[in-house]
Amino acid sequence: MHALAQVLAVDPVPWARAQMAFTLATHIILVPLGVSWAFMTLIANYRGIRKGDADALRLAQRWSKYMAVLFAVGAVTGTVLSFEFGLLWPDFMDRFGPAFGIPFAFEGLFFFTEAIFIAIYIYGWKRLKPWAHFWSGVPIVIAGIGGTFSVVAANAWMNHPAGFRLNDAGRVVDVDPVEVIFNRAMPLQSLHMLIAAYLVGGFVVASVYATAMLRGKRDRYHRLGFLIPFTVATVAVPIQMVVGDQLARFVYNNEPRKFAAMELVPETSRDVPETLGGWLNDDGEVVGGIPIPGLASILSDPGEGTSTKIRGLESFPADERPTNRQATIVHWAWDVMVGLGTALFLLAAWFAVVWWRRRDLPRTKWFLRAAAVAGVASVVTMEAGWVVTEVGRQPWIVVDYMLVEDAATSSSGVWVTFLGIAAIYTGVAVTTVLVLRAMRRRFDAAEDHPDQGGPYSPRIRPESVGAAPQEP
Amino acid sequence: MAEFVAVVLMVGVTAYAVFGGADFGAGFWDLVAGGAERGSRPRSVVEHAIGPVWEANHVWLIFVLVVLWTSFSEAFGAIMSTLFVPIALAAFGIVLRGTSFAFRKEVVRLSIRRDFGVVFATSSVIVPYCFGAVAGGIASGRVPPGGTAGDPWASWTNPTSILGGVLAVATCAFLAAVYMTYDAHRFAGPDMEQYFRRRALVMAVVVGVLAIVGIFVLRADAEYLYDRLTGPALPLVLASAIGGLGTLTLLTRRLHRGARVLAMGAVAAVIWAWGVAQWPYVLPTRLTVAEAAAPTATLVAVSIAFGLAVLICLPSLALLYVLDQRSLLDADTAADGQARVADADPTA
Numbered sequence A: 001m002h003a004l005a006q007v008l009a010v011d012p013v014p015w016a017r018a019q020m021a022f023t024l025a026t027h028i029i030l031v032p033l034g035v036s037w038a039f040m041t042l043i044a045n046y047r048g049i050r051k052g053d054a055d056a057l058r059l060a061q062r063w064s065k066y067m068a069v070l071f072a073v074g075a076v077t078g079t080v081l082s083f084e085f086g087l088l089w090p091d092f093m094d095r096f097g098p099a100f101g102i103p104f105a106f107e108g109l110f111f112f113t114e115a116i117f118i119a120i121y122i123y124g125w126k127r128l129k130p131w132a133h134f135w136s137g138v139p140i141v142i143a144g145i146g147g148t149f150s151v152v153a154a155n156a157w158m159n160h161p162a163g164f165r166l167n168d169a170g171r172v173v174d175v176d177p178v179e180v181i182f183n184r185a186m187p188l189q190s191l192h193m194l195i196a197a198y199l200v201g202g203f204v205v206a207s208v209y210a211t212a213m214l215r216g217k218r219d220r221y222h223r224l225g226f227l228i229p230f231t232v233a234t235v236a237v238p239i240q241m242v243v244g245d246q247l248a249r250f251v252y253n254n255e256p257r258k259f260a261a262m263e264l265v266p267e268t269s270r271d272v273p274e275t276l277g278g279w280l281n282d283d284g285e286v287v288g289g290i291p292i293p294g295l296a297s298i299l300s301d302p303g304e305g306t307s308t309k310i311r312g313l314e315s316f317p318a319d320e321r322p323t324n325r326q327a328t329i330v331h332w333a334w335d336v337m338v339g340l341g342t343a344l345f346l347l348a349a350w351f352a353v354v355w356w357r358r359r360d361l362p363r364t365k366w367f368l369r370a371a372a373v374a375g376v377a378s379v380v381t382m383e384a385g386w387v388v389t390e391v392g393r394q395p396w397i398v399v400d401y402m403l404v405e406d407a408a409t410s411s412s413g414v415w416v417t418f419l420g421i422a423a424i425y426t427g428v429a430v431t432t433v434l435v436l437r438a439m440r441r442r443f444d445a446a447e448d449h450p451d452q453g454g455p456y457s458p459r460i461r462p463e464s465v466g467a468a469p470q471e472p
Numbered sequence B: 001m002a003e004f005v006a007v008v009l010m011v012g013v014t015a016y017a018v019f020g021g022a023d024f025g026a027g028f029w030d031l032v033a034g035g036a037e038r039g040s041r042p043r044s045v046v047e048h049a050i051g052p053v054w055e056a057n058h059v060w061l062i063f064v065l066v067v068l069w070t071s072f073s074e075a076f077g078a079i080m081s082t083l084f085v086p087i088a089l090a091a092f093g094i095v096l097r098g099t100s101f102a103f104r105k106e107v108v109r110l111s112i113r114r115d116f117g118v119v120f121a122t123s124s125v126i127v128p129y130c131f132g133a134v135a136g137g138i139a140s141g142r143v144p145p146g147g148t149a150g151d152p153w154a155s156w157t158n159p160t161s162i163l164g165g166v167l168a169v170a171t172c173a174f175l176a177a178v179y180m181t182y183d184a185h186r187f188a189g190p191d192m193e194q195y196f197r198r199r200a201l202v203m204a205v206v207v208g209v210l211a212i213v214g215i216f217v218l219r220a221d222a223e224y225l226y227d228r229l230t231g232p233a234l235p236l237v238l239a240s241a242i243g244g245l246g247t248l249t250l251l252t253r254r255l256h257r258g259a260r261v262l263a264m265g266a267v268a269a270v271i272w273a274w275g276v277a278q279w280p281y282v283l284p285t286r287l288t289v290a291e292a293a294a295p296t297a298t299l300v301a302v303s304i305a306f307g308l309a310v311l312i313c314l315p316s317l318a319l320l321y322v323l324d325q326r327s328l329l330d331a332d333t334a335a336d337g338q339a340r341v342a343d344a345d346p347t348a
Helices: A002-008 A012-050 A054-088 A090-100 A102-123 A130-159 A177-181 A186-214 A220-254 A256-262 A295-300 A324-358 A365-391 A414-446 B002-031 B040-050 B054-071 B073-082 B084-106 B110-139 B159-187 B190-221 B223-229 B234-252 B256-278 B296-325 B334-344
Strands: A274-276 A290-292 A396-398 B281-283
Touching: A012 A054, A012 A102, A012 A130, A012 A186, A012 A220, A012 A365, A012 A414, A054 A090, A054 A102, A054 A220, A054 A414, A054 B054, A054 B073, A054 B084, A090 A102, A090 A130, A090 A396, A090 B054, A090 B073, A102 A130, A102 A177, A102 B054, A102 B296, A130 A177, A130 A186, A130 A396, A177 B296, A186 A220, A186 A365, A220 A256, A220 A295, A220 A324, A220 A365, A256 A324, A256 A365, A274 A295, A324 A365, A414 B084, B002 B040, B002 B054, B002 B110, B002 B159, B002 B256, B002 B296, B040 B084, B040 B159, B040 B190, B054 B073, B054 B084, B054 B296, B073 B084, B073 B110, B073 B281, B084 B110, B110 B159, B110 B256, B159 B190, B159 B234, B159 B256, B190 B223, B190 B234, B190 B256, B223 B256, B234 B256
Parallel strands: none
Antiparallel strands: A274 A290
16 A cells, blocks of 8 residues: 555646646637637528528538537536646635636636527527527627637736735735736737637638548538638638737737747847747757847837847746746747748638639649648647747746646646546547547438438427337 | 625535536436337437536536635635545546537447447446535535645545435436426327336435435534534425425326426425535535635625626526427437438338
């Protein structure tokens, strides 16, 4: 027993970090689809009803079924996160729950609304009247927007804790809920995530149809399935570039530690080059990479140009800033986000120009190939952005108030839960993909059976559901 | 203010027990429905009964967690530290349950449906057991506040926790059987109605017996709780017993709608008896509600969110339940679709 206890007594902090990172990284993939797919579905639904477009209606109905599965996966992986706040970071929640928790009270409201109306929308295809059914989907879109703002408000608060004071006992007092929610980082950070949700959701859904079109399914249905989400993404990309630029400048002005890591700046200096790639070695020197002279300074404050001063990592005490390795991760994540984001912008611009000139997709197969890859690329871009903000905050869980290592649980079995959750999530991820593919095949097969009960079909008597099989 | 938010918290716990609990119970009946052929009709009732509403029902859990960590953060931290094991197990169970239920609906092949069904049903039993054990650990005073975790094992393997776990599973099964008696009446025919009514009656007796056993367990294991349950909380305990007996009576008379309401009432009364018995403690005899309470402004914010939930979510939820009960929402599982295709095309 003692030997067993020895084996199990593993330092929980790195495992808690790993588990939180892993479960968040998984959940965040589902977020864009939860937030923006309902919007795209409603576009198809609207078109279907208004123009009597059967293809659009069929698309909307199928999308809602896929959404149902993904929403279930998103809901349970989100539930795990709320357990983990307590399981992994009990001292953080104990101390800061009265402030950090407030945005979640409102997020709960949005999530509740979303869960209710998604059920009505998904299950309402057959027996609700067309427009009533359409409108039952609108609250899902609104709740998705509200939910995004609430959750990211909590994350932004960890970067810019506000709206409270600690008393002598270290407890939170003098709470101002409005300042907690609308902390300084909240507006830009939330907007950045919201637009990311539309951008990623658009590219991901479109990539599926791009792949189908590459395989020769060039009918109107698949074209529409590509055009609606790709257009949403195309609108989102340039907005995201503007918001992202603003946010980067906000970080420059307000989170200098994170910014120094992003730009790989060890020592405070002017005329800082934008280093592509490269890393910080153990001595904190920049090694490798391709420097573009002065660009980091210019982008930080175009007004000042190359004379803009960027504060270096080493101007902060070593135990209050990201380690050299963490800084390298942040820097790479930043490069990946900006690089892929730019590539996605070019792809969207290509589409926009061609569409504007001849109301058609670019004819070359390379466009569809690029669009097919854009789905995964956009997810990677988003994950990279999330790494920038989270790893860039290290070693703090609440900047300047609490270190991650002081927040973690003392339960030594976290490595067990981490391995357990990793195994479960891997299984769930594989199964989700398999189920979605099986659904597509089933939908395709059902095309030959018009009595399958398409959208808004004649009402089927409820008695027939689950009734005993009739003897012939 | 702290009292009000404590009541809000109890409302959340009650709603989760009454609505989410029935979903777990439906999983229990799925588990014991027997082989694929024999169990196919009860399972179809289960699927149609909880299909459209389960996700909304489980939002109550999030609601409870959020209110707890925001308003009584010290208790939340202490509970999560000490009861790490059962709560982590519950989290695993929730993932497996939710995903396997959603997946099962969308696949056609029987063997795969069965695999998902086993995962769904097993986790539907494990999760409420864990929550019941957690409640037992809290109520019997085994969660110390103050940043030092209590015993990671005894805190949930003690007699009160085991009682809580078993009682939770049985209560969920009871609720689900009562609800589905009515659902079966609506959409599955008299044989299924009879099927679930019989099970509801059995479960009502089981829960009753467990409650009586529980009296002795609590007297031996959780003195404070026992004194309070037989003291200030006694009216609620009696109300619950009467509700349970009333449910039995109405079920035998086939008054399903009334049975449903009484069963809900009986479960709600137990939850509130627990709440009253713990009062004024959030962690019995160590940490009071007032001591654990967040600053007033936080409590006001939580109350505002709750008020908005009452204004926005409750009517929406009512709409969902009404549409569901009027059969305007169609679960339309993959297997149904397949059945319809097969009906339409005998060669398929």
